[in-house]
Amino acid sequence: MSKDNSQSTQKAATTDEFIKGLWRDNPVFVQVLGMCPVLAVSNTAENALAMGLATAFVLLMSNILVSILRNFIPKQVRIASYILIIATFVTVTDYVIQAISVELHKSLGAFISLIVVNCLILSRAEAFASKNTVWKSILDALGMGVGFTLALFCLGAVREVLGNGSIFGLPIFSEGFQSWIVMILPAGGFFTLAAWLLIINAVQAKKAKT
Amino acid sequence: MNSESLGTIFLNASLVNNFVLAYFLGICPFLGVSGKMETATKMGWAVMFVMLVSSVCAYGIHAFLVAINAPYLQLISYIVVIASTVQLVEMFIKKLSPALFRSLGIFLPLITTNCAILGVALFQTNKGYGFLESVVYALGAGVGFTLALILIAGLREQLNFAEVPNISKGTALTLFIAGILSLCFMGFAGLGT
Numbered sequence: 001m002s003k004d005n006s007q008s009t010q011k012a013a014t015t016d017e018f019i020k021g022l023w024r025d026n027p028v029f030v031q032v033l034g035m036c037p038v039l040a041v042s043n044t045a046e047n048a049l050a051m052g053l054a055t056a057f058v059l060l061m062s063n064i065l066v067s068i069l070r071n072f073i074p075k076q077v078r079i080a081s082y083i084l085i086i087a088t089f090v091t092v093t094d095y096v097i098q099a100i101s102v103e104l105h106k107s108l109g110a111f112i113s114l115i116v117v118n119c120l121i122l123s124r125a126e127a128f129a130s131k132n133t134v135w136k137s138i139l140d141a142l143g144m145g146v147g148f149t150l151a152l153f154c155l156g157a158v159r160e161v162l163g164n165g166s167i168f169g170l171p172i173f174s175e176g177f178q179s180w181i182v183m184i185l186p187a188g189g190f191f192t193l194a195a196w197l198l199i200i201n202a203v204q205a206k207k208a209k210t
Numbered sequence: 211m212n213s214e215s216l217g218t219i220f221l222n223a224s225l226v227n228n229f230v231l232a233y234f235l236g237i238c239p240f241l242g243v244s245g246k247m248e249t250a251t252k253m254g255w256a257v258m259f260v261m262l263v264s265s266v267c268a269y270g271i272h273a274f275l276v277a278i279n280a281p282y283l284q285l286i287s288y289i290v291v292i293a294s295t296v297q298l299v300e301m302f303i304k305k306l307s308p309a310l311f312r313s314l315g316i317f318l319p320l321i322t323t324n325c326a327i328l329g330v331a332l333f334q335t336n337k338g339y340g341f342l343e344s345v346v347y348a349l350g351a352g353v354g355f356t357l358a359l360i361l362i363a364g365l366r367e368q369l370n371f372a373e374v375p376n377i378s379k380g381t382a383l384t385l386f387i388a389g390i391l392s393l394c395f396m397g398f399a400g401l402g403t
Contacts (some may be wrong), residue, residue: 017296032381035237080293083322087286095282110332111236113285117325119238185396186232190389192381 021143028151034120048156056145223350236326254356265348268331338343
């Protein structure tokens with residue numbers, strides 16, 4: 001009986017590593033990490049999705065490697081080693097995206113290279129992967145990566161629909177639709193993210209009350 | 211390679227394409243250290259200095275990497291240069307003014323992960339700027355960053371006395387202010403290209 005119980009709690013803990021990145025510890029909406037790419041490339045749903053997937057890939061690979069090497073990296077130089085690991089994978093991603101679609105590479109611009117300094121990846125390496133097993137780190141990276149992509153997509157979709165009247169480049173409104181230019185502009189990024197944070201805060205305040 | 215004058219480059223980097231408000235680079239310290247005017251100003255100076263040094267180094271590294279035909283090492287060498295510059299600044303400030311060192315605290319080493327600095331190094335390479343142009347570009351970006359940081363710190367200090375709805379306290383409110391500031395900076399768009 002007790003063995004069965006511990007097994008089920010262990011299973012719950014494993015899924016929890018994955019689930020927590022989606023909502024409770026969502027990197028964008030709750031932890032407010034990795035803001036720069038979130039605001040900069042979320043002007044269309046497509047860009048947002050591509051950026052999210054690229055970041056999730058780098059996060060996953062660096063989490064795995066950091067977790068494997070966690071007992072070999074001396075404490076004093078750990079941050080420098082993490083950054084080197086991350087920079088290597090970002091370079092790989094950069095060249096892969098360039099090979100798949102030159103157009104996409106152009107529209108994301110320098111922001112692919114800037115994944116290196118995304119605080120989300122470094123914070124997962126330092127706070128999670130350097131202390132946990134490979135398997136757990138993979139789950140953590142997947143959860144955080146999906147959560148990050150989801151949040152980016154939420155922003156990108158809202159901005160594209162309001163600012164361009166389209167989603168994934170397909171128009172969804174009739175001819176007469178007057179697009180809100182401001183949503184495509186940098187200011188729109190700040191406003192959209194602020195609005196999402198308001199909604200999430202409101203939901204959580206309501207939850208806390210009941 | 212390009213015919214922009216040094217003045218245009220400076221204006222472009224500092225006002226028209228302000229790094230924080232138009233390119234969204236360096237948002238983390240922008241949200242994190244902008245609560246107090248004094249810290250914000252000092253942070254701005256430190257970032258500006260690191261930007262200048264790393265921009266000069268990045269120019270040299272880029273020339274070297276092109277010479278040995280290894281452009282894929284660009285990102286890694288840039289980040290190493292930035293990390294060591296930050297370390298240098300940290301030791302420098304610790305020796306020169308321990309009080310300032312304490313007040314900046316954790317945010318000093320975090321300059322390494324400030325995307326604005328890596329952004330300056332990458333953009334100047336992409337745009338093919340020469341040595342003097344790179345330095346002016348880095349200086350402009352630093353001034354723009356400091357300006358944005360000081361502006362928002364001033365606004366946030368005043369807003370401490372305002373009554374806002376509970377759910378909008380913290381990051382959401384700061385983002386709204388940043389959005390409005392970003393709209394204001396669009397007014398400079400006519401100045402440059």
